[in-house]
Each structure stands twice: as C-alpha cells, then as structure tokens.
Amino acid sequence: MPDQYDPAGVEERVFSYWEAVDAYEQTVDHRADAETFFFVDGPPYTSGAAHMGTTWNKTLKDAYIRYHRMQGYDVTDRPGYDMHGLPIETKVEEQLGFESKKDIQEFGEEAFIEECKRFADDNLDGLQSDFQSFGVWMDWDNPYKTVDPSYMEAAWWAFSEVHDNGLVERGQRSISQCPRCETAIANNEVEYEDVTDPSIYVRFDLDDREGSLVVWTTTPWTIPANQFVAVDEDGDYQQVRATTPDGETDVLYVASECVEDVLSAGGYSDHEVVADHSGSDLIGWSYTPPLADAVPANPTDADGTHEVYHGDWVEADRTGLVHSAPGHGEEDFERGAELDLPVFCPVGEDGVYTDAGGKYAGAFVRDANDDIIADLEARDAMLASQTVEHSYGHCWRCDTGIIQIVTDQWFITITDVKDELLANMDTSEWHPEWARDNRFRDFVENAPDWNVSRQRYWGIPVPIWTPEDWSGDAEDVLVVGTREELAALADQDVDPASVDLHKPTVDDITITEDGTEYTRVPDVFDVWLDSSVASWGTLNYPEQENDFDELWPADLIMEAHDQTRGWFWSQLGMGTAALGDVPYEEVLMHGYANMPDGRGMSKSKGITIEPNEVIDEYGADPMRMFLLSVTPQGDDMSFSWDETENMQRDLNILWNVFRFPRPYMALDDFDANVPAAFGGDDAGVGIADADLETVDEWLLSRLQHVKADATAHWEDFEQHRALDAVLEFVVEDLSRYYVQVVRERMWEDDASASKTAAYATMQRVLLEVVALLAPYAPFVTEELYSHLTGDRGYDTVHMADWPTVEESLRAPALEADVAVLRAAEEAGSHARQQAGRKLRWPVTRVVVDAAEDSVVDALDAHGDLLADRLNTRAVEVVEPGAAWDELAYSARADMSELGPAFGDDAGAVMNALNDAHVTDRDIDALAEQVAADLGRDDIELTTEMVEFVEETPEHVAGAAFETETAAGTVYVDTELNEDVESEGYAREVVRRVQEMRKEMDLAMDAEIRLDVLVFDERVGELVARHEPLITEETRARELGEVEDGHREEWDVEGTTMILEVEAV
C-alpha cells in the first residue's frame, strides 16, 4: 500500500472495489431481516447542483444511516427529489426566453411541461452523482420522485382524505401574487428587498363636516380600491387648521403625534390646533374617496364603505389614519370581512386593472402610479408626494415586486385543527429541543390556513372536479384520491396503469354523476404539498400498503432549520389534516453552511465554497469528517479549510499508525484475527490468545472507554463529540503513546510472545477504530479494513457491527495509573531537555517527588514503564509529605518587609539571605545561617520576608506535573558514568547505522556487516562494551572489516567515527 495517505487515490480504489463486490447491496441485504428503521429523506429541489448545505445535509444522513446499519437495523434509505413547482417553471421560462404566461400558452402547455420535466430530470442526474461523489450510500437506483404517478397519487390520496375530514375549502383570501408568474405565492416565498417607492399623503374629504382625513401610502395603485379608513380607537387625534405660505388654509385630521411631520411634509408654514379627538370620535365619519369618479365600480357609501373604522393594527405612524382596501391588503381584507364590507379588487392576476378599474383599466398597477398621483393632484387631494426607501416583497424566483390581491383559492383549513397540530407536535422528539419548543411552536400557533392552489402548470394537478353551476360549497365537489378511482369515474377511457396525472392530460377528463357534469379546476398544488406527503409517498402508498402498515411514521428525519417553516411544518400539517398524526417521531434539525467568515453563502453573489473544490483539495473523507465534526443541532456551521486540512492530517496519522506494524507482522507471518462482529471466523491470534503486556491492556481499556463515549454521543445526536473522542484516541493514545512504547518490541528480531501480543492488540484496536470511523470516512476506513481482514471478514467495513464495550477489557485503575505515568513522563522529558540530555543517553536515576498517594501507587505498579520511557536506570519515589533530602533551598528577600524590620542593616541581611542555603523550608534555620553569616545573634525572620527557592543538586533538573487526580515533581539526574556513557555512545552508533541502512534502502529484515571505527580510544572502548546491543539493533550479523560498503564519517559528541555498512 502507498506510503502516504492520498485521499484521491483511496477514493478511486474504493469506488471500484465497492463496484466489484457490490458493497452497498451486500450491506443492505446483510440487515434485510433485522429490525426496521424508517428514515425519510427530505427531498432536495432539482433546480441546481449540490451546494455545501445540501452536502452537509446528505453527509449527516449518510453517517446516521451507516451508524444505524452498524447498530443492526434494516434502514430505509430511499433518496427523494422535489421536482415540481414554480422555481423550475421560471428557470425553464428563462431558458426559453419567455416573459409571461402568454408565451407558455403559445408554446403549448404540454410541451412546456415536457421541458420542465427534462430540466428536473437533468438536475436530478447531477444531484445523484454529486451525492455519490462523496460516498453517500442510498438507494440511488430507486429514488422517489415527486413527478412519478405513484407519488402524485400519494398527494391526491392525502388531499382526498383532508377533504373527507372537512378541511378543504374554496374561498377568497388576500394573497401575495406574483404578477409575472400570474400565481399566488406563499408568504415564505416572498423575499424582501429595499426599493424606492412613492410616499404620498392624500386627503380624503369628509362628507358632513369641514376638512379632510390625511392618509399615507406607498402604493398609490391601491387607492382606487379604497373602502375605508382605519384609526386606532384609543389613539389621540387632532383637528388642525394649517396655513400655507400663500395664506391658504386647510382643515386636516391627523394623529396628534404626527401633526408636525405631516404639516411639514405638506409644506404648511403655520397651524393651529382646532380640537382634540380620540380615535373613537372619528369612527363612523363618512368621506368621499378622491378617485370616486374615476372608478365608478367601487361600491358606494350605501354598503357601509368609505367610513372610518377601528383597526387593531393602526399605530401613530405617518398620519395615524390608514387607507384600507379589502381587495388588496391582508389586514384590510380580514377587517373588511368582519365589517361585512364588499370586497372590491379591480386588479387581475397579471397585475393589470380590470374593467372595474374604470379610468385605469388595462394599465399595469405599478405603471398606473404616475397617473393616479397626477389625478390626485388634479383633484387637489395630494398633500405631499415624495419617495421613500423601504423593504418590499418580491417573488423569490423572478424577483418581480409582488402585489396583494384577493382571489379565489383552495385552502386546507389548518386553523380548524390547531389544537390537534399542537398536540401532535409534542409527540415528536426534536434535537435540539428548543427548536420545537420555541421556534416551531410559535410558527404552528400563528400558522394561517394553507393556500394549496397555484395557477400554474408544472405541479401536481389539484384533483378537484366541480359541478356545473357550482355553489362554491366544498361539500359539493368531487375529490379524486387514486388513479383507479379516476378511471372508474371518468367519462373518458383512462388506463390507471399508464395515465399521466400531469396537466394537460387531466384537464380534459370530465366526470358525470347523476346527470351533472363535473370539470377539473385548472390549478396545480403548491409545491410544498408535494413533499408534505413524502413519508407515505416514499413507500408508494396508497398504491402499495404493506410497507406503510409496517413502517409509518418515520423514525427519523433531518433537515436544516429553514425547514421548520418548510418540511417539518408541511408534514405536520398534512399528516394531521389527512391522518390525524405527525409523520415523524424524531427530528434532527441542523444549521446552515456559511462561509468561513460566517456570512451566508450565495450563489447569485458568487459567495460560495463548492463541495467539489473541497474534494479536489483535501478529499471526500476529510470534507465529510469536517462536516461531521461540527454540531448537527441547530447551530450554523462556518466552513473551514483549515479544519478540513486538519482532518486530512489526522487521517494521515491513522494511516501511519496502521502502516507501522505491517512490515513486522508480514515478517513474522502474523495470523491476524477477525472477530465475528466483522464477519470473521475468529481464527488467528486474538487478544484472548495473546500474552498481553500492561500497555496492551491499557490501550484496550482506553478503547472500551472510547467506544462507550462514542456510542453515547451518537445516541444523543452528537456525532461530532464521538468523532472527537475517537480521533483523540487515535492521535494521543494510539499514535503518541502506544506506538512509541511498542516500537522496541516490534523491532525485536525473532517472533516472541511480546510481539504477538502487540500485533494482536493493534489488530483489534485498528479494526474497531476503523469501524468507529466508518460512518465519517467511508473510503479510507474501507481500504484500511480490507488490509486488516484480508479475505476473512465481510467484504466491506460497512457491514460490520458497531463496536460494543467488552467489560472484561476495562481497567479503569490502569487507565488512571497510566495517566499519571504519562504526566510524569512529560515532566521528565521537560527536565531532560532542560538538562540537555537527549533520550538516547540513559540517566542514572529519576526521582519522583509524589504529592499524592496515587502517584506512589502508579509507580509501584508500573514504574518500569516510566523507567523505560525516560531511559533511566532507576526510578526513586519520595512519598507525599516527605521531602527529597538532596534538595536544598535558597531564599529570595522581600525588601518591602526587610526594610522596615532592619533599617540600615536591611542591605546586609538581604545579601546574607540570598547567599544562604537550607535543607528545608525552615525559616528558623535560615535565620540561624544569616545570623552566623553576619556574626550577629539578633536576626529574626518571618515567612513574609522571604520566598524559598528550590535548589536541585548539580546534574539534576526537575519539572512539575499535574493531572486531575495527581501531582508531583520529576527530577532527572544526568550525571554521567561509564555505564551510561557506554550505552549512550553505543546508541549513537546504532542510530547512525539505522540511518545508513535507510539510505541504502535495505529491507527491514536485511542483515548487514558493520565496521565501526572510533577515533578516540576511550570512546572506542566504551562503544565496544555494547557490541551485542549494536549488532542486535542494527541486524548486523557480524562486526569487522567491510570491503566495499556504504561508508560514512560522523561526528558524535565531538568524537569522529567512521561507519561502514554492507548487506550480506
């Protein structure tokens, strides 16, 4: 296998391996009879490529699906695609250069729908391959598509259930209309942008009294539909007589707070307050709208229109009097309905005034603004005409300014079952919890009725057939629930097996019952309705019933937080309305993928990081690991190149750790064990068969710890913490400690029980680590796994069982001891470094001054491990409470204390103090020495005057350590003697020979002949004492003259050596 972890190479090899062994199919089949886990994929919309957010989402889904499979579940993994709807229509319109519905009609509905389907299919293909490119394993051959007849039927069926439940209604509502798309759009499809609009103050002349009401609006085009003026009945209003600079006067009614601003806008130079009124005084006053003559169709005063009414929403803003048109605004409409005022909307679905618009008929509303402003001025009704910058709603797809108009639409009257919605909501468990309890509850409580009809083409046709001369009562309509039912009812021949439920096919179908002909309403469903039925649509229900009966509702869904308003909601609404139940039991709500600086990504602004860039740069596994290393619970993620690189680095460490024992195992023909959890027969040398050493037992115990932690984190939907735990184990415990410790064991020449134990330990640990990382990094774990198992286990790591904790391998006391030893080792290394003695040179002794009994216990039990790691001949322990008797203390004087105490003598005392040495932190002993030094006997010191400083003996360096449970100081005695010098020089030789072996590119087990020539008699003699060490460590069969070998001259601690190596 390659020396280096190369993600691209790994991915390429693994892709073809997966293909060769049908890895995915085998993994699915492996769990076919297991307990089911019904996961439902929230369908991405097929209008573009996979961006970072989709990639994060699918990576999370893939990881949790893999995890559940490893936990033994038969997981439903059918991917879905949301393929209908206005966004695709507008993209196709753009491609075809269309500007309005007229173009579509000319092009032909059927052809247009065909184009939309092709567009959606193309994008679906792109998404499928995007998702597969980073290793997502779902049932790619069998995705659910919202355009398939069986899926569309799932929507029809659900809607007919809703109708049966009495929750379908036809009615007028004020809706947001895109005049270009000529359809209603949902409130959450409205995007707000800052625009400049007219800002006009208009006078409405009162009928029975002097003066006029002043209203303000940014939509002059709604004035023709004015029906009433709203005031706040509790507000304060004033009647003022305002004077222009020309001396003309006007009597105006305005909210008190607004008087100054309004008069200044109107260019008045002076005014007097004539009277104060409360809002309720104004109610019932009648006025004549200024454009009454231009719009004769506007209902007359007789209907109760053109009067002042109270409005809840009115504030003392602008004028405090609100122009209200129930034919347009939502609040206006609702208040108008309460007041039983007629609805007057002179604007058509295309935003053009109808004949009812009188003088303005035929004009597009926004284009009519200028005429209306001019007409208002001509009628002397304009108080001020300005412009204002404010945020205004636009169609999310075509960016056209929306208009509020009242049209007939089909609704699911979700407000009738609000209590049930709230109750059902509580039966599902959300991660994080606040998402449900704050965000989602707020939304559900305020949710209006669901307008499900759209006056468009590319969607699921609304399956409603209305009778001739229909009264408007929803009870009298036919709602078709299935293709079979359609075939049975239709006047025409319909083959349920082949019928395409799209427009225009269904438009031509009529139904005749009891002599009455029913025709289909021309609308299609709001595309949100499509995905709302996914939990049964994905099971092909009602066409097939078995899966639905067994699986529904979903065990788990996971999407980003925008779906609280989207899919989480639409499913709750549809599930409740159709089936009385919520379609999912558990929700994982993740965040948005933002740019590294925290800004949102935006394709249109070119601010994105594309997943394939990341894969090209660092690989799919590192990208996945990064995406899975951040919390999946509600918080947004800022993408990080650095962290992705770190993930690659960590995988490289795993790669290196994995590679390290390979050559040794191969040399010794190690018979690797593959446990049953990996599909092995448990043959070979397992850890139960091996003579484990302390460090092996420690590593295995740590592994149990990590497995327990990781599993708990996964169960809490905190897979990022599980990843942390596993990576820390790999880097800290496995790589930095275990591998370092076992290196010498592995290098031993002959097979030994010790080596075998290390092999068995590594085999088991690596297998389980690879399994623990498989959901994160499916490629590299697969490759490592296949090397670890050969042909013994399952064909793929993804079939393996999730590793479980083996209680018998837990050794908490040992873990605690080793934690202490490692801390002591770190301090010892520090001390060695301070003393300038490298690890190759042994030291005579290490003294550990223990501050806790736990340190003593750890050293008693495993002191040899520390001795080995610190390369010391002996470890001495100083018990807690005792002091190491070779330590001395000097003192540092605090002059702010000495000064006042000793006056003129303070300087002399200080010098004596600084020269003094005592064996304990004993203030009296110190005072005695100072007194002796100064030849006085009246020296009294207090602890405030001095600070004791520890002094180690010569050749000794110390460093402190501390863990959660232990503390102490490690002293390293680096005094040389011939014994340590001899070994030190010998190891210098060994290390250089190793380097030369490497330079010569010798095989690891190649034997050599070595000639050592030392240009210093004493050193030469010291080296010679360790010939056996040298020959063994360097695999030198013999020492002696070398004819024509690799020869190199070295400087070792000032001594010249010539080494010559030849292979034998």
Added chain:
RNA sequence: GGGUCAGUAGCUCAACUAGGUAGAGCGCCACUCUGAUAAGGUGGAGGCUUGCGGUUCAAAUCCGCACUGACCCA
C-alpha cells in the same frame, strides 16, 4: 420592525445546565528526535471571553441594552 440561535486564542471548539484562578487541539515561533518520517518530542508566544450596564463577596457563566452574523416572521 418582531422572534429564535450564535459570538471565548490566528482557526475549530471546551468550560455556560448548579457563578469560584478561562482550557484543549490545530496553526505559529524556538529547540529536539529520526526504520510511522509530509510522523514524533519539549518549550514558548498568543485572551479586556463582541461592547456597555446591572445582580453578586465573586460573572465567560445570571439579567438588561447595544453591535455583528445566520435563519424564520412581517
């Protein structure tokens, strides 16, 4: 304009649920090691915990108010 969530070292995050000296990894700098070698070891620098107020003996933590960002709503 309103709601929800977030803001801690250059980066990613801990510590926040029960207030008690702010930690880790990575990156950076210096030194070191060398049959895992694009690895390993030791040390170091690096923080007004976004800001301003409040509660408290004590606030990253609790409470207000701002600011910044994300999403949702209008």
